[in-house]
Structures are given as structure tokens and as C-alpha cells.
Amino acid sequence: MKLILLDYDGTISPIDVSLEKAYPSAKVLESIDYTRKKGNKVAIVSTKSCDLLINRVKADAYACIAGAEIIYGNRSCIDTDLIKYQDDAISLIDFIKKDKDIKESKAKIDIKKTTTNLIAGITIDWRFSNYPKSLPSIIEQAKKLNLKVIKYENEPFIDILVSKANKADAVLFLKTLFNPKITIYFGDSENDLPAFKVSDISILVLNKYNEHLKNAGINEIVEFDKIWEAIRKYADY
Template structure:
């Protein structure tokens, strides 16, 4: 599931530690892999930067196109043109320090700032990959980014024949049809979303839900 800027509740981490005795624990997120490792050190593997960087079994794995330094430099430079004070900008760097993704939020702005529109246009011209959300939020990646593809790759690599996937973001929706047990975590930020035919659990009830898997 998506990992936000705040640390997961210690109770959730303790439950994940216990679940490791029965299951492989994998984290998929649009955030950087390094950030995920620090936040959830108990996991067996990480699908970071929306699938563009995978850390599992002691290996770092990338799509070939994601390692194009010219595209990385271009995206890094585009981020530097975002000057509007109300913007929240997140550089998504891989474990080697290259910029592979860019998150832009203008939720605190009045309308979409001109510099965001300019970056979006230049990214399209350069052939970068854009993920547009229903919220005032945009992500740009150096290559086609997909959590679903990352999850599919890791499950083949580890030989997993059954996957329970917990997600709460628009970028998780493509994963749900690909797994055996999709679980949508409902919270204040995704009231607008309709994930379809999935198990649904409120974020406040997540710890209890996970404990029942022990």
C-alpha cells in the first residue's frame, strides 16, 4: 500500500513482524525505495518509485529505460523550475541518487499554477511518463511506471501463487485486478474513489484486520 510522509503506527509494524513468520511482506509505493526501507524495515522486499526500482533478494532491479541519465537530468531540471510557493514538490530518487520521478501537489494553491502547466507540457514533449490523479496532484516519471507490473514481476521472481494487496491510492487501482485478495484501505484522502469489487477496510480498523491473519 501507499506509505505517506508519516511513519506507520508502531502497532502495524509489530503486526508485520509477526506476519513475516507466515507470509512474505512486500511494500509497493510511489515513494523512493530508500524512504520505504527506513519506514518499514521489516519488509522482505520493496517496489519503489511506482515500480521503477525494486529491491528484493539482495538485488536492485530497474527497467532499462529508467536508467537513462539524460531523462533523469531532464526531470531533475524540470523540478527546479517549479517556484510557486504554494506547491509541494517531491523528487523521487533511486538508491544511486538519480531522479526517477517527480510528485507535484498544488492542493494549497488557487487553481493550477502556470509553472506546473509548463512542466507538464515539457514533460509530454520529452516523452516522459505522466500519471494524473483526480486530486490536484501529478506525478512524472522517467519511464512508464506501474505498481501492477512491479508486483507481477516480484511475484514471479519469488514464486508467489497467492497475493493479498492492501492499497489506498489511485495508483493502486491497477493492481487490484491482478491479485487474489485485493483490499482497499478507506481513509480521509480517498473518499472520492470507487475501487469496485474488493474487500474494504477503514484505516482505523487496519491493525485489527491484519491481526486476524496471524
């Protein structure tokens, strides 16, 4: 049995559309179904919340908000740091909401919560707005509160996470859960690099933002439009 792990944004879902339109294509969903019917396991590993992922993709497990919450069947496993740092997360959200530059830029603020309503992350996204000039001060405040900041070299958004877990932790958890013969990871950004390192086969899904990751020690590169073919190929690998 193979374990195929899929990032969401920019990997199986288009990256340059609003969240409301960010769905995997029919071909991608069909390839995931095909993979599971072949007796393999599929898990989604993303910085998105579990509620969103569960509603958009049928999979065997979900590692959400970079591994802060993992769902398998009717069970949820969360990082206990989420409880420890809730007050700090709330404090940062208040700081952001009061920021004049954020309001003027019209950047999208996405507060990510677990299925039990714990705050697990904040995304500041200016893909469809102006760059928020106060972003450096927000990042500084997040670090003062001991929250984790993920910046991307070419992508117009940042993630601020309550949990210190990363996608490698999620992959290792899922490998323990499923005990696969081989683990194959598809991803497209900096936050996928730790997961690449603990997977047997790492596949970079190429888009306009990640040319700089071509030499990141991955095993294979596939164009975003061909991801469905690659998933099917590895289902039969």
C-alpha cells in the same frame, strides 16, 4: 505462504502529514511483524523511494517509485528506461526549478532517486501550499519528454515518473519472485488500480480523498484506522 503487498502513503502511513512525519503507527508495524512471523511474505509497493521505505518499514521486499526499482535482500533490480531517459528527467527538473509560479506557490518538489542515484520520479505536492498555476504547462512539458504523469482525482499532488512500469508490473515481478499461494494487495489511490487487477484479493484503504474508488471492482474496503487489523486478519487467512 501468502504475499501481502502494502502501498505506503494513505495505506499504512497517514496521508495528510509532511513527509518527515509520515510513519506507520506502532500497531501497523506490529501487524507486519506478526504477518512475517506467521511465515508469510510482506512487500511494500509505493511511489516513494527505496531509501525512505527501507528506513521506515521492515519487509521482505520493496517495489519503489511505482516499480522502477525493486529491492530484495542485498539485490536491486531497476527498469532500464531509467538510464535511457535520465537526460529528459534532468531537463524537466531544470524546467520546474526555473518556473516562477512553482516558486511563488511554495509547492514541495520531491525528486525521487534509486539507491544507485538514478532519477526515477518527481512529485509536485501542494498539500501544504498554494496550487501552482503553471502545473498544466509542467505536465505538458513532461509528456513532450515522454515521461509518465499520474494525476489523482481528489489528491493535491501529482507524480511524474521516468519508468513506464506501474504497480501491476511490480506485483507480477514479486509474485514470480515469491511464488505465493495467494496475493493480497492493500492500496488507496488511482495508481493502485492496476495492482488490484493482478492480485487475488484487493483491499481499498479508505481515506477522505478516495471515496470515488469504492466502485473500482475491489474485494474489500477497510478504514485507514483499521488497516492494522486487516493485515493481521489476512496473515491468518
